[in-house]
Amino acid sequence: MDFDWSVIWQALPELLKGARLTVLIALAGLAGGLVIGAAAGLARAYGNAVLNAIAFIYVELIRGTPIIVQVMFIYFALPILANVRINPLAAAIMAIIINAGAYIAEIVRGSFLSVHRGLREAGLALGLPFWKVLFYIIGPLAFRRMIPALGNQFIVSLKDTSLFIVIGVGELTRQGQEIMAANFRAVEIWSAVAMFYLIMTGALTLILRLTEKRMRIL
Amino acid sequence: MSIVEFRKVTKRFGQVTILDQVDLSIEPGEKVVLIGPSGSGKSTLLRCINALEEINGGDLVVDGISVKSSGRMVRMIRQEAGMVFQQFNLFPQMTALENVAFGPRRVRHEPRQEARKQALEMLAKVGLADRAHHYPSELSGGQQQRVAIARALAVKPKLMLFDEPTSALDPELRHEVLRVMQALAEEGMTMIVVTHEMAFARKVGTRLIFMEGGKIAVDGEPRELLANPQNPRLKEFLQHVA
Numbered sequence A: 001m002d003f004d005w006s007v008i009w010q011a012l013p014e015l016l017k018g019a020r021l022t023v024l025i026a027l028a029g030l031a032g033g034l035v036i037g038a039a040a041g042l043a044r045a046y047g048n049a050v051l052n053a054i055a056f057i058y059v060e061l062i063r064g065t066p067i068i069v070q071v072m073f074i075y076f077a078l079p080i081l082a083n084v085r086i087n088p089l090a091a092a093i094m095a096i097i098i099n100a101g102a103y104i105a106e107i108v109r110g111s112f113l114s115v116h117r118g119l120r121e122a123g124l125a126l127g128l129p130f131w132k133v134l135f136y137i138i139g140p141l142a143f144r145r146m147i148p149a150l151g152n153q154f155i156v157s158l159k160d161t162s163l164f165i166v167i168g169v170g171e172l173t174r175q176g177q178e179i180m181a182a183n184f185r186a187v188e189i190w191s192a193v194a195m196f197y198l199i200m201t202g203a204l205t206l207i208l209r210l211t212e213k214r215m216r217i218l
Numbered sequence B: 001m002s003i004v005e006f007r008k009v010t011k012r013f014g015q016v017t018i019l020d021q022v023d024l025s026i027e028p029g030e031k032v033v034l035i036g037p038s039g040s041g042k043s044t045l046l047r048c049i050n051a052l053e054e055i056n057g058g059d060l061v062v063d064g065i066s067v068k069s070s071g072r073m074v075r076m077i078r079q080e081a082g083m084v085f086q087q088f089n090l091f092p093q094m095t096a097l098e099n100v101a102f103g104p105r106r107v108r109h110e111p112r113q114e115a116r117k118q119a120l121e122m123l124a125k126v127g128l129a130d131r132a133h134h135y136p137s138e139l140s141g142g143q144q145q146r147v148a149i150a151r152a153l154a155v156k157p158k159l160m161l162f163d164e165p166t167s168a169l170d171p172e173l174r175h176e177v178l179r180v181m182q183a184l185a186e187e188g189m190t191m192i193v194v195t196h197e198m199a200f201a202r203k204v205g206t207r208l209i210f211m212e213g214g215k216i217a218v219d220g221e222p223r224e225l226l227a228n229p230q231n232p233r234l235k236e237f238l239q240h241v242a
């Protein structure tokens, strides 16, 4: 068969639109996931029994179920349970937030607890409240240690957005699917879609490498 | 008034009693050297003073504040009682200067420039003005420990606690740390030092305490005790460390 470049050229505007939506879902989802993940991770590491238990149940619930089930639940079940309307884009972003949040919680917990206990004692011994010890001393060290695992999670979540094809969000994979259904050029379209994902994950990897280089891991 | 007062202090880890109804008063200006076999409770006693360990019985009053008071009051105690650890515990992401300026800046809330100035003075005092911009990983053990001393001093404590400050150091690096500690003692700082350095105890100490099994077994004048130990276990202990 011939690889017809003009097919890709024609599909480009639609694919770009999809890619933009993919980036939007991933960015918004990961920003929220970082907030939830930091909170749940710190609750796991330092919280009292109640906070710890809540965070633990959340993490286990999310890690124990497929993300596609989670998004189906948010999009189809939640509206029935809570009597609200949720649009597909909001459901997609919410799914990434709660899904990435659970994995990020474990990353946060592990990296904070990996910081040598002596540093925490040194900070407390100066007369600082514990939250300041976390903020000024442990946090910056833990953050450096998180970067590789966090980068991995970012890439996984970015690719997970392709699953939202099932709720009809017009992200990159969905756009590819629709174009292909119209022109039947599977080879060209799926090659182009794959390239788009590679460019996005490649850019992420590059950013992470640069961040890692700037911050020595201590 | 005593600066540190143990009143029947008991400390347990689980079922094990580590400090057993300890009574001890320390006056301002004293240089107390704490010795004893491994596991006798020296570190625990020191760490109870700045509430890094919570006591289970009795009361412990530091500079007029009980270690059993609220978190805010406990932080006041910690600001009055600087601590130096065996493993230095410098903040690795900060330079020597930033480590030392950290207390003035974040604990005493000095403006940045003022904190920096005080930190430089402290570093000069421990002989490390020229290493201000080095990270801990770029300093020798002796230099790291001197930075740690400067960091504790920068908070302007009334009392300094040292937990085996030279044990992690090669013998040739110990004297530089001991010299800084001696200079501090000569300035009149109240000090409680857990150490195996008997020469330091003899030269700098004004009081020697020998701990055994969570109790204070011997408490007296260092030169006398070291020259002529009456307690047989202290005698035996001194033979081992000498």
Ligand SMILES: Nc1ncnc2c1ncn2[C@@H]1O[C@H](COP(=O)(O)OP(=O)(O)OP(=O)(O)O)[C@@H](O)[C@H]1O
Pocket (backbone or CB within 6 Å): B013, B018, B036, B037, B038, B039, B040, B041, B042, B043, B044, B045
């Ligand atoms: N966090 C802890 N949990 C349980 N047991 C502890 C803890 N910290 C110390 N201990 C125990 O308390 C006892 C006294 O410990 P401590 O560190 O005060 O002894 P030490 O006199 O400083 O000994 P060393 O000379 O070895 O430093 C030891 O038996 C130790 O195992």
Ligand SMILES: [Mg+2]
Pocket (backbone or CB within 6 Å): B042, B043, B044
């Ligand atoms: Mg000890």
